[in-house]
Amino acid sequence: MTKEEIIEKVNSVLAEEFEVEESVITPDAVIKNALELDSLSLVDLVALIDQEFGVKISNAELPTIKTFADLYTYIESHQA
Amino acid sequence: MARRVVITGMGIWSCLGTNLETVCESLYKGKSGIIYDPVRKEMGFRSALTAKVEMPNLKGLVPRNQRVYMAEEAQYAYMSTLEALKNAKLDQDYLDNNVVGLLFGNDSTADAVVKSVDKMREYKDTAMCGSGAIFQSMNSTVTMNLACLFKLRGINLTVSGACASGSHAIGLGSILIRDGFEDMIVCGGAQEVNPFSIGSFDGISAFSTREDAPEKASRPFDRDRDGLVPGGGAATVILEEYEHAVKRGAPILAEICGYGFSGNGDHISTPNVAGPSRSLQLALEHAGMGIKDIGYINAHATSTHVGDTQEAKAIYGIFGDSGVPVTSTKGQTGHEMWMAGASEIVYSMLMMKNNFIAGNLNFENPDEDSAKLNIVAKTTEAHFDTFLSNSFGFGGTNSTLIVKNL
Numbered sequence: 001m002t003k004e005e006i007i008e009k010v011n012s013v014l015a016e017e018f019e020v021e022e023s024v025i026t027p028d029a030v031i032k033n034a035l036e037l038d039s040l041s042l043v044d045l046v047a048l049i050d051q052e053f054g055v056k057i058s059n060a061e062l063p064t065i066k067t068f069a070d071l072y073t074y075i076e077s078h079q080a
Numbered sequence: 081m082a083r084r085v086v087i088t089g090m091g092i093w094s095c096l097g098t099n100l101e102t103v104c105e106s107l108y109k110g111k112s113g114i115i116y117d118p119v120r121k122e123m124g125f126r127s128a129l130t131a132k133v134e135m136p137n138l139k140g141l142v143p144r145n146q147r148v149y150m151a152e153e154a155q156y157a158y159m160s161t162l163e164a165l166k167n168a169k170l171d172q173d174y175l176d177n178n179v180v181g182l183l184f185g186n187d188s189t190a191d192a193v194v195k196s197v198d199k200m201r202e203y204k205d206t207a208m209c210g211s212g213a214i215f216q217s218m219n220s221t222v223t224m225n226l227a228c229l230f231k232l233r234g235i236n237l238t239v240s241g242a243c244a245s246g247s248h249a250i251g252l253g254s255i256l257i258r259d260g261f262e263d264m265i266v267c268g269g270a271q272e273v274n275p276f277s278i279g280s281f282d283g284i285s286a287f288s289t290r291e292d293a294p295e296k297a298s299r300p301f302d303r304d305r306d307g308l309v310p311g312g313g314a315a316t317v318i319l320e321e322y323e324h325a326v327k328r329g330a331p332i333l334a335e336i337c338g339y340g341f342s343g344n345g346d347h348i349s350t351p352n353v354a355g356p357s358r359s360l361q362l363a364l365e366h367a368g369m370g371i372k373d374i375g376y377i378n379a380h381a382t383s384t385h386v387g388d389t390q391e392a393k394a395i396y397g398i399f400g401d402s403g404v405p406v407t408s409t410k411g412q413t414g415h416e417m418w419m420a421g422a423s424e425i426v427y428s429m430l431m432m433k434n435n436f437i438a439g440n441l442n443f444e445n446p447d448e449d450s451a452k453l454n455i456v457a458k459t460t461e462a463h464f465d466t467f468l469s470n471s472f473g474f475g476g477t478n479s480t481l482i483v484k485n486l
Binding site: 051 | 139143144145148203205207208209210211212
């Protein structure tokens, strides 16, 4: 997928799953805050990304993904 | 001075309706909640009959991050509890400032377990089960969720006693209040209605196969009954210590006068007569009542051959020819299983408060044992002030509650 395709799909699936407006999903927004995630719902984020993109974010790397920009980049660089 | 236990609120989410008013009307009109579900046939069910229960929409009521912990049965229980709390004049402010307990009957979480296992098998990665899976999969899922959503800080426990779960939850709640452990307990029963939860039950040929006439399939006590029809949803009954309720200005609906229980110590699925008889007897003793004091019996009778027969014998053995009216509401609702003990208290309460006895749906011809009972076949205007409700379950667990109008 291209970076643009990744951004569009990430925004769409996350907005739907976490029941937020797509407008709160901006590159510099902090994921945890924008999606109102706690430690348990982070598990759902990882599962969703794995399911939709085939990219599994490890527990070790998860803390390094703070903003949506971090997430887009991670997915792009870990695509099969 | 002995503490008394009263009912100060009720709520229901059932195939007969999703609030007390609608359910009352359905009971009165002899409405059936039973349908034929073709999906079950595709899945290999012997009987595709089931109660139809509406799925609530909790969006807007419960935030997403809490909703993910709630499978079907917890969602039903949430809705019935919302109604019960409102009727009992209990707001969140009250619950925040007073210790209120929670005892709900539930005995399965099949759908949640199936979904988790499917994810594990598909992805070979347990993280794919999602954050909600473990909380949905445990038997105590209903009380787990309700306790957190309503911030309840008293007893926090799920009662699993098969088809007597809901009744035992109310009975045990009444003991805790009577003995001074709690002043108020949210009690009830919940039951999932999806095919996975009762596939194996269908597999032992327990269900009616009257698929050409779904609304006629559940026929407790009728000579031509051929098995039960599974149902579900949730029912909530708020129990409160009497003086506490008076002081609070709570609506005081009725009193839990007696709780009898027993085990059959016999076959895992076939009931005997001695066990249920003892449950009834103990309830009467506990209530300090005789057979003449009971104005209506809400039987367990699920529309199985053996089950209804044994209960008819047990009732007759104690009540003899007293002529006490008897019905099973399962003719209309099907067998609500873990919910039934609680929902049947609600159905009986609605009848008692509205001066009618809903006819035992599909009771067209008695058999040898049900002929000895006064089974009310058609809805009748009737006033009664005390009822007895039976719930019996697999493993021979029996529960009987006696409730008096106030």
